[in-house]
Every structure is written in structure tokens, then in C-alpha cells.
Amino acid sequence: MSIDKVLQFYKTDYLDSVLIHSPRSVDHLAELSKLNELKQKGVITHIGVSNYTVHHLSEIYYAGLRIDAIQSEIHPYLQELELIAFCKMKGISIMAHTPFAQGRIFTDAKIKALSLTYKTNVAGIVLAWFQNNGIIPVFSSNSDIHLKENFMNYRVKDSSLINDDIQCLNLQVRLCNGETWAEFEKLPQNIYADFLRYK
Numbered sequence: 001m002s003i004d005k006v007l008q009f010y011k012t013d014y015l016d017s018v019l020i021h022s023p024r025s026v027d028h029l030a031e032l033s034k035l036n037e038l039k040q041k042g043v044i045t046h047i048g049v050s051n052y053t054v055h056h057l058s059e060i061y062y063a064g065l066r067i068d069a070i071q072s073e074i075h076p077y078l079q080e081l082e083l084i085a086f087c088k089m090k091g092i093s094i095m096a097h098t099p100f101a102q103g104r105i106f107t108d109a110k111i112k113a114l115s116l117t118y119k120t121n122v123a124g125i126v127l128a129w130f131q132n133n134g135i136i137p138v139f140s141s142n143s144d145i146h147l148k149e150n151f152m153n154y155r156v157k158d159s160s161l162i163n164d165d166i167q168c169l170n171l172q173v174r175l176c177n178g179e180t181w182a183e184f185e186k187l188p189q190n191i192y193a194d195f196l197r198y199k
Helices: 003-010 028-040 054-062 081-090 101-107 109-117 122-132 144-155 159-167 189-198
Strands: 015-020 044-050 069-073 093-097 135-138
Touching: 003 015, 015 028, 015 069, 028 044, 028 054, 044 054, 054 081, 069 081, 081 093, 101 109, 101 122, 109 122, 109 159, 122 135, 122 159
Parallel strands: 015 044, 044 069, 069 093, 093 135
Antiparallel strands: none
């Protein structure tokens, strides 16, 4: 759908954010060039990408283009340290989709133990970890009670200590990988299967 059609559909003269869903779904350099022009005209406030790697972001910057944000799969089992470092260096806001690893964090013994230590819930531990690292988690819930519980992380004291505790969970396990997304490296099938079985 073109930007003009989106503006017409929502009956507005500007869009706050527009993200390209993946590097292989379109000619991302050509599309980002158009989006940059629309940003300069005030039609779009923020532009960004989803499911890109450092390789693609480097390509964007080498082409002289700029983005404001990236949305990528990030959670305790896939911490994307290289991507985060690149984005922080370039001033790119980072949004994490699948922040609770499709619910697997709620059965993780290590995170459960941390929640008892810090007197919060499991979601609070993970959200505090995102907050410590300047990452915006994108999550939802069908329950108002769960949403309120998720924000208990603001009660966590000395939450910077959580980083060291969470770091050991980084298994580089990617749970989402669409056919048109980036060429993400995949774990050997037996390692991935073991993760799905025990998490």
C-alpha cells in the first residue's frame, strides 16, 4: 500500500512512523530514499526498518540514507549485542518484538529465581533488562491485570545488576524468521529443537 493510500485511509496529512518490514521484501534502499524525502517534507515523522541485520544497516548508511528506528526480535535468548551496539552508535532507536520469547521466559528457572530476588514478577525482570539497555519492548496482553503486572519492573531496585544475570541466557536462538526477512543465521536443528523442548 502506498503512503498516499495510507494517508487517505486514515484521513490524516502525516504519519508518525513508517517501517519497512524486511530487507528482502522490497528494494529497501530505493524505498528508504523515498521515505527520507517524505520525512523532509514533513509527511512522515520517523522512518525505520524491521528484521534487518548490521550488514543491511551498514549498507543503508553507506548509501547516505538514515533511519530513526529498527524493530527486531530481541529477548534474553537472542540478545543481538552487535546490532544493539551499531544502533546505539548511530542513534537508532531499538524496538524489540517477541520480547518474552513467545512466553518461554515465564517458565525459565533462572528468570523465576531473579524475580524472587528482586521481588517482582518474571515479566518485570525482562522489562527491567530492556530498560537498562535502552530498548523499547513491543508486547501486548489480553488481560488488563497482566499489563499492570508487566510494569512492576519500575519497582526493581539496583536493576543494573540484572544485566549480568540475563547475559548468561544468550543462546542466539531466533524464534521468528519470515521467508522475506534478512538472511539470519540459523542454529543447528538439534540445538534449536532442544531449546524448544526444554524452554
